[in-house]
Each structure stands twice: as C-alpha cells, then as structure tokens.
Amino acid sequence: MSAEEFQNEAASPPRRPRADSARNRERLIAAARAAFAKEGAEASLEEIARSAQVGIGTLYRHFPSRLDLLEAVYRREVEQLAQAAPRLLAERRPFEALREWMRLSVDYLAAKRVIAPALAASAGAPQIYAASGGLITGAMTQLVERAVQSGEIRSDVDASDLLRAMVGLSYSYTEPGWEASARRLVDILMDGLRPQGR
Amino acid sequence: MSAEEFQNEAASPPRRPRADSARNRERLIAAARAAFAKEGAEASLEEIARSAQVGIGTLYRHFPSRLDLLEAVYRREVEQLAQAAPRLLAERRPFEALREWMRLSVDYLAAKRVIAPALAASAGAPQIYAASGGLITGAMTQLVERAVQSGEIRSDVDASDLLRAMVGLSYSYTEPGWEASARRLVDILMDGLRPQGR
DNA sequence: TAGGATATGGAGGCAGCCTCCGCTTTTCAA
DNA sequence: TTGAAAAGCGGAGGCTGCCTCCATATCCTA
DSSP states (O other): OOHHHHHHHHHOOOOOOOHHHHHHHHHHHHHHHHHHHHHOTTOOHHHHHHHTTOOHHHHHHHOSSHHHHHHHHHHHHHHHHHHHHHHHHHHSOHHHHHHHHHHHHHHHHHHHHHHHHHHHTSSOHHHHHHHHHHHHHHHHHHHHHHHHHTTSSOTTOOHHHHHHHHHHHGGGTTSTTHHHHHHHHHHHHHHHHSTTOO | OOHHHHHHHHHOOOOOOOHHHHHHHHHHHHHHHHHHHHHOTTOOHHHHHHHTTOOHHHHHHHOSSHHHHHHHHHHHHHHHHHHHHHHHHHHSOHHHHHHHHHHHHHHHHHHHHHHHHHHHTSSOHHHHHHHHHHHHHHHHHHHHHHHHHTTSSOTTOOHHHHHHHHHHHGGGTTSTTHHHHHHHHHHHHHHHHSTTOO
8 A cells, every 4th residue: 555545544634525527416306306217217417417507527426326326315305204203203193194294295205106116137136125125114103102192093004004005006016107106006005094993 | 091091901911921031020029138137227229120030120120119029029929828837737737837827927037027127118018918917827727726726835826826925926026036036936836726735 | 835645527448228320021913 | 944023121411418526606604
C-alpha cells in the first residue's frame, strides 16, 4: 500500500456530500420511479436521465447499473411504506389506519412486481428482500396489534395472516385490471376482519 | 371487391407451403428455445437468427414481434409436455410414467417462468393460457387415473391436486437453485403419493 | 476567496431493433 | 422438363438505447 493510500484511509475527515449530488440523486430516483411504473423495468435510462434533467453520465455515476437504480427505487418504496404505519396510527383510528395502509401496499406490490423479475436474473437479491421483509412485517405488526387492542378487528389474526393475504392479493398480477381488483379485495378483507362478522 | 380478389378467394388452389419456409421456422423455434432458456426473454433476436443460420429478415417475417416468437416457443413446450404423457404411459409403469412426467414439467415451468412476465405486459395472454391449461390438465388426468387404477398411488388424489402442487413447486421461482429444489420436491411428492405412506 | 475535491454531462463507439427491397428458391402448369 | 410467377430470403441501413471517458463546472473547506 502506498503512502497516499494510507493517508487517505487514516486521516481523511469525511467531507459533507455535495448538495447538487444529493439533489440529482433524488431527481433520478423520482424520475426512475415514474418511468419504471409506466414502462416496466426496461424503461430507457437515457429517457430517465432526460426527465430528471440530468446528464446520462450523472445517472451512471449514481447508479452504475440498471439494477442499482431499480433497487434504489424499491428500497425507497419499502421505506416509505414502513414509515407510513406510525404516521397513519397517529392520524386516525387503528382500523382506518390499517385499511389505508393496506391500500398503500398495493402501490408497493406494483413496484415489487416490476422489480422482482429483474432482480431474479441477478445475484444479491437475498439481502434486499431480507431487509424489506423485516420492515414490512414490523409495520404490519404495529398496525394489527393496535387494531386488535382497540377491539376494532377480531383478535385471532396476526400480521403474518395479513401478509399471506397480501401475497394472495398480488397473485393475479398478470391480469390487466389487477390493481383495481386488489383494492376491492382490501375492502372486503377489512370488512371481514371486523369482530364477529361486520 | 375487385375481380382479381374474388378469383383469389374462390378459385385459388392453395399452394403447398414452401419447404424451406417450414424448415426455417423450425430452426428459429429451436434456436429461440435455447436462447430464451439461457439468456431470458430479452435474448438478442439477431443472435437467435444467426444461430438458426437464417437472416434477420426471415426471423421477422415468421415472427413479427418478440412476443410471437416467445409464444411459439411456449406453445411448443406445452404440446410436447402434453404429448409426453401417453408416450410415457406406453413405455413404463404408471407410477414411473407419472414421476418422469413431473420431472419433465420442471422444464415446462422454466419456460413459463421466462414467458409469463413478457406476456404480462401485453394483451392476448388469455387465449394462450387457456389453451395450454387444457392440454396440461388433460395429460395430468390421464397419468393420475392410470396410476390410481393400477393401485400404485393413493386413490384420494386427482389431477387438480397435483396441479396445485406443481404451482407450489414453482413458487420459489426467484431463488437461484430453484430447479434442483423443484426436482427434489417431485421425488418427495411421489414418495408421499404411494398408498399408505411408502 | 482560493484551491482542490467532487460531480457534471454529452460525444462517441457499440449493439440490438426493425424495415425495406433486390435477389434466390420453390412450386406449378404446360 | 421448363420457365415464369409466387413465395421466401437476407442483410444494409436508419434509429435508439447502453455505457465510458474526460474536459469542464460546481461546491466545500480553510
């Protein structure tokens, strides 16, 4: 190891990241989110850079591969979904919080639907899913526990039941109108969750 | 309608399709099958044409879109799987025929796995799936009935049970070693099917 | 405010998509 | 068998997207 390298490692005081860099990163994620939702995982990266008003080189520095960008979008989606749980619980009654959260999760499934096949073709999928699974389950547990405690839903369900139901919702992925159908099913499910039927 | 057109429709003795055309079509399907299995649904069409030793123009005439080619490969796969059932039943004992057929179906799932996401992004999926579902169910029914009749498997199962099990097998699609795992599960399942446990 | 670290963006080279049309092969009627 | 028309072939060419590279611009720290 050379002298400079050693110095780099030992003495470098970590600079604050540049403001424009962070801003461009955000723009890219937002543009990518929209593009992937609209065009699928094969959306043109040059088009994404254009719509983020950023050079193609900038896109590639932040996200060296398509998968990196896909992953960033997915991660963001998961984080937002997880963060929504406590916010919803603070804002409304537990039952409505749960219902609203389930609705939000339909968007999450839309993202996952796009990303899963792309991710499947690569290594590194495990870590991403493991992290996201934990966040989702945690959020769900909060919501279900509160709703059970308040007596607004039956007490013999837990987060894993709803998780399974969500997977079921997403099973009809390939159909054209699946999102509308999934939303309808959320309502039905929520009605079914009320103590002693309605 | 013009005079020529009328004549075309009424009096034209249908020419035999050209031999080279049929041959090239077969070559293309075979090359595409290999390429899609190896590279996924995004395999290069020019590469497929090259490996079929056919011009790119020929590929496009036979299969105007990537989806058409994908569909032809899938349809072929389904037909072969369905045709394998009676052949296996003629060749070996019903239990072994069923086991072998289940193993073959892992390859079919591999094809479906590649094609489903591509098909999902388009219209026209319904007809394809409807036709394939019927063929598969028919083949399975034959195999199960014969194995039950001969007393080689328990009598309280039917084709739809196995179909469901197959879907379950394919559930872990995204994992890297899913094919090996699926094959192992086939064996376990077959053991479980023996009358009174083994 | 200067100077260096950091980030930008787009030109350019490459590959894949798809169309178009001049040329070749096959079929069929005589 | 032959010859002409139908059918099919194939690849050049135009276009778009992928990704790299580096001269230039911007930001952070002192």
